[in-house]
Amino acid sequence: MPKKNSIESQLYNTECTETMRTFADKSIDCIITDPPYNLGLFMHNRNTNLKKMRENQFAYAGWDNLEFDEWQQNMRLWLQECNRVLKKKGTLIIFMAIIKVGDVIKLAEEAGFYYKTTGIWHKTNPMPRNMKIQYVNSTECWIYFVNEGTSGTFHNNGKVCHDFMESSVCPGSEKKFGKHPTQKPLSIMKQLIETLTNPDDIVLDSFMGSGSTCVAAKQLGRRYIGIELNEEYYNIAKARLNALDKK
Ligand SMILES: C[S@@+](CC[C@H](N)C(=O)[O-])C[C@H]1O[C@@H](n2cnc3c(N)ncnc32)[C@H](O)[C@@H]1O
Known part of the structure; x- marks a missing residue:
């Protein structure tokens, strides 16, 4: 199938909002991403043994430990860029902690999302x-x-698609190149990408972590752009994507 535009798949080891400012208007088909849930201070204030939990659960780079107001402002600026780079009628999926859903919906609506x-x-x-x-x-x-x-x-392919998905946590077989504390399983990312995008579409993950969205996109014949601040996680994503070329 001929390419709709000349954008190539690419990974960036940079801050996402700044990097997205370099992208052309309306150049991305779909954004699927998993930003920091900003639960660091929340857990800390509840006397949770955060250090221990973090090793298992939280991606603590970037925006996780910010005061709520600062996180909200970062999300606002990031969502404005999402609105600018995403095509009209393009899809945005944001993974989030359930307690933050109302905040994210309000910010996304302000930025032009339905x-x-x-x-x-x-x-x-x-x-x-x-x-x-x-x-x-x-x-x-x-x-x-x-x-x-x-x-x-x-693309529901004739099926009723429930807004409920089940899977195990990310299996060890998907962590061969290193571990990320909040790595998403490929089976979940693939379900979303298959339903919400077309072959050759450009899928952006601006908080890519270990690159699960990009790996799933590549496996399904979509182009991908992944952005990650942390060098260790960026390198895991790069290794996972490179390994697909050797198969
Ligand atoms: C919840 S994790 C994403 C995990 C990913 N879904 C996976 O499967 O591996 C969020 C990621 O965003 C990164 N991050 C935080 N702030 C960022 C920023 N401003 N720009 C780019 N990446 C950022 C963190 O380093 C972390 O790896």
């Missing part, structure tokens, strides 16, 4: 932390928006 739904990712084998004293956290959510329109690409 809210569609909030989907759940249910982990079938979560870490059974504190299982004797509370419900074990086994869910994260993804918030679905369309840019400057009410509907965009959606």
